[in-house]
Amino acid sequence: MRAVIAFGGNAIARSGQRGTYQEQLANIREMSAALADLVEAGVGVVITHGNGPQVGQIALQQDLASAAGIPPMPFDAAGAMSEGLIGYMLQQSLHNTFVERRMEAGCVTVITQVVVAASDPAFRNPTKPVGGFYTRPQAEELEETKGWTMVEDAGRGYRRVVPSPRPLTIVEWPSIAHLVESGAMVIAAGGGGIPVVETESESGAATLRGVEAVIDKDRASARLAALLTADVLVLLTDVEQVAVRYGTPEQRWLGRVSLDEMREHLEAGEFPPGSMGPKVESAVAFLEQGGRRAIITSVGRLVPAVLRGGGTEILPDAGSLAATGDLTGAAHG
Numbered sequence: 156m157r158a159v160i161a162f163g164g165n166a167i168a169r170s171g172q173r174g175t176y177q178e179q180l181a182n183i184r185e186m187s188a189a190l191a192d193l194v195e196a197g198v199g200v201v202i203t204h205g206n207g208p209q210v211g212q213i214a215l216q217q218d219l220a221s222a223a224g225i226p227p228m229p230f231d232a233a234g235a236m237s238e239g240l241i242g243y244m245l246q247q248s249l250h251n252t253f254v255e256r257r258m259e260a261g262c263v264t265v266i267t268q269v270v271v272a273a274s275d276p277a278f279r280n281p282t283k284p285v286g287g288f289y290t291r292p293q294a295e296e297l298e299e300t301k302g303w304t305m306v307e308d309a310g311r312g313y314r315r316v317v318p319s320p321r322p323l324t325i326v327e328w329p330s331i332a333h334l335v336e337s338g339a340m341v342i343a344a345g346g347g348g349i350p351v352v353e354t355e356s357e358s359g360a361a362t363l364r365g366v367e368a369v370i371d372k373d374r375a376s377a378r379l380a381a382l383l384t385a386d387v388l389v390l391l392t393d394v395e396q397v398a399v400r401y402g403t404p405e406q407r408w409l410g411r412v413s414l415d416e417m418r419e420h421l422e423a424g425e426f427p428p429g430s431m432g433p434k435v436e437s438a439v440a441f442l443e444q445g446g447r448r449a450i451i452t453s454v455g456r457l458v459p460a461v462l463r464g465g466g467t468e469i470l471p472d473a474g475s476l477a478a479t480g481d482l483t484g485a486a487h488g
């Protein structure tokens with residue numbers, strides 16, 4: 156079985172913590188144990204992750220350091236730094252878990268570029284807040300000097316917002332597929348990947364250029380899972396299951412559901428755009444592109460959910476809902 160598993164950025168840098176290196180490493184150690192359990196059970200694992208807290212701090216460091224004369228790196232480069240940072244922490248933690256368990260397993264990070272359309276309507280309407288909070292005069296100056304779009308964020312001050320375009324394809328996916336084929340655990344598309352647009356060079360070739368935007372990590376994970384023909388896409392968050400009528404007295408948690416039923420809930424507006432909406436949308440998109448199983452659950456439920464079912468599990472049709480037995484047997488080849 157091949158699984159693409161997406162961790163929220165908050166699984167690594169938790170709210171209520173300062174986000175020190177040691178704190179992040181400790182959080183990652185818990186994730187590594189679960190991932191090693193899956194590898195031991197014969198699952199080929201591709202990890203994706205969010206980077207909100209980390210890229211926010213890196214962007215802020217660029218701002219502060221530029222006052223000391225150090226050239227600030229653009230936002231796409233900050234995304235690459237966050238992929239390297241989180242990839243390094245995961246690689247080392249997983250390596251240590253593997254050697255402690257006497258497992259023969261390897262793990263590698265791929266800095267990942269994700270192609271978006273320059274014509275994506277998101278570029279005309281930036282919505283995703285990034286980085287720190289500013290006062291109104293500071294915000295006005297940043298709009299003028301850097302061309303940033305600044306918005307007032309829930310009474311907490313002004314923040315920069317960047318566009319959130321849709322992922323079209325993943326530049327490095329064939330290399331990622333080779334690595335997975337070779338038996339390596341691969342970490343890819345961190346933070347949703349680095350958004351790039353294709354621009355025609357003088358010779359007519361479609362070359363790439365980074366853009367100041369953020370790709371939704373769940374959407375990028377679904378795209379990667381489809382390109383890799385993964386058996387299962389797992390979107391991890393801080394709830395064990397998805398609910399309909401969430402937060403109301405009629406709230407009902409969803410277990411195993413068909414693609415058709417989930418599409419209906421999505422169209423009925425059950426899931427808010429800023430949180431559960433993109434996850435359900437991405438799970439549905441994966442199945443529409445040929446995926447056979449999508450799971451939304453918490454880190455604590457990851458292992459049983461992948462191996463035996465659990466969380467909110469979306470399957471293509473009613474026939475497959477009746478299917479039971481060893482899920483690892485449903486592997487490709």
Ligand code: ADP
Nearest residue numbers: 163391392393394396397398401427429430431
């Ligand atoms: P992540 O950082 O993992 O992307 P989000 O905060 O964006 O997490 O999304 C997960 C949150 O969505 C949950 O903590 C929950 O409070 C909220 N949520 C909104 N609607 C629903 C729903 N219908 N069912 C379950 N959780 C929901």
Ligand code: MG
Nearest residue numbers: 163429430431
């Ligand atoms: Mg989210």
